[in-house]
Amino acid sequence: xxxxxxxxxxxxxxxxxxxxxxxxxxxxxxxxxxxxxxxxxxxxxxxxxxxxxxxxxxxxxxxxxxxxxxxxxxxxxxxxxxxxxxxxxxxxxxxxxxxxxxxxxxxxxxxxxxxxxxxxxxxxxxxxxxxxxxxxxxxxxxxxxxxxxxxxxxxxxxxxxxxxxxxxxxxxxxxxxxxxxxxxxxxxxxxxxxxxxxxxxxxxxxxxxxxxxxxxxxxxxxxxxxxxxxxxxxxxxxxxxxxxxxxxxxxxxxxxxxxxxxxxxxxxxxxxxxxxxxxxxxxxxxxxxxxxxxxxxxxxxxxxxxxxxxxxxxxxxxxxxxxxxxx
Ligand SMILES: [Zn+2]
Numbered sequence: 001x002x003x004x005x006x007x008x009x010x011x012x013x014x015x016x017x018x019x020x021x022x023x024x025x026x027x028x029x030x031x032x033x034x035x036x037x038x039x040x041x042x043x044x045x046x047x048x049x050x051x052x053x054x055x056x057x058x059x060x061x062x063x064x065x066x067x068x069x070x071x072x073x074x075x076x077x078x079x080x081x082x083x084x085x086x087x088x089x090x091x092x093x094x095x096x097x098x099x100x101x102x103x104x105x106x107x108x109x110x111x112x113x114x115x116x117x118x119x120x121x122x123x124x125x126x127x128x129x130x131x132x133x134x135x136x137x138x139x140x141x142x143x144x145x146x147x148x149x150x151x152x153x154x155x156x157x158x159x160x161x162x163x164x165x166x167x168x169x170x171x172x173x174x175x176x177x178x179x180x181x182x183x184x185x186x187x188x189x190x191x192x193x194x195x196x197x198x199x200x201x202x203x204x205x206x207x208x209x210x211x212x213x214x215x216x217x218x219x220x221x222x223x224x225x226x227x228x229x230x231x232x233x234x235x236x237x238x239x240x241x242x243x244x245x246x247x248x249x250x251x252x253x254x255x256x257x258x259x260x261x262x263x264x265x266x267x268x269x270x271x272x273x274x275x276x277x278x279x280x281x282x283x284x285x286x287x288x289x290x291x292x293x294x295x296x297x298x299x300x301x302x303x304x305x306x307x308x309x310x311x312x313x314x315x316x317x318x319x320x321x322x323x324x325x326x327x
Pocket of ligand 1: 298
């Protein structure tokens with residue numbers, strides 16, 4: 001039986017370190033990969049390698065970031081090399097999911113550094129630390145690559161990281177071909193993510209921020225039901241309203257929204273991540289022949305990150321039904 005789900009990983013992602021003891025550490029990914037291996041999951045996945053063609057990768061990064069930004073990141077040495085390879089991992093996943101031979105139905109990129117805070121242009125605060133531990137916006141670049149390389153017109157990006165993906169929002173704010181949906185804590189880093197930010201110009205209606213907890217929740221807890229309700233009661237109706245039918249779905253899979261995270265304070269469980277994954281898969285089955293590329297963002301409790309990722313991967317390997325959408 002063909003293996004349904006791709007898994008992109010490389011030991012090079014352990015080589016970048018912001019500073020000793022920093023929560024965005026190599027230990028996160030080491031714990032994740034060990035759990036995927038030791039649980040037996042790895043044998044059931046199609047292992048993929050990041051693209052190695054630096055010129056090709058840099059060319060795709062230039063669709064999102066300024067030449068100045070790219071030069072500054074690459075000049076950081078090993079961090080730049082690792083950040084480049086992280087983008088290469090997402091491009092490899094897009095090739096496997098969107099290419100003619102359809103190597104896999106969907107794929108997960110076990111990579112670092114994360115990407116969704118990385119802006120399209122120079123940030124006066126600097127790089128990495130100044131952009132929420134991010135250097136290149138892995139998912140935004142992957143979305144542009146899928147459009148350019150494979151002619152996929154409409155891309156949906158679904159971001160369940162605890163933090164708002166301000167970089168991704170910025171890149172596509174005026175673009176009606178990329179729909180950005182985010183659940184996040186409003187009053188935390190980076191301070192963006194207001195539900196009033198709905199996109200601009202032709203992109204109006206294609207940016208959807210759903211801060212959690214909802215203003216009516218006096219206890220301020222965020223559970224699995226809140227995350228699933230954001231998908232059911234906000235995302236699906238807005239897709240209907242706008243008539244947006246994705247040709248491919250990216251997930252900014254941040255697991256700092258999981259319970260017991262070092263930086264996040266939501267209470268999403270591993271079962272919750274399974275359930276939201278199944279929701280996304282039914283949408284992908286309905287709209288876009290199962291095409292999903294899921295990309296690791298945050299998640300700062302290595303043990304929790306490993307468990308949540310295994311739950312996410314298990315769900316990605318399941319089969320799904322179609323949704324009843326008006327398209
Ligand atoms: Zn985060």
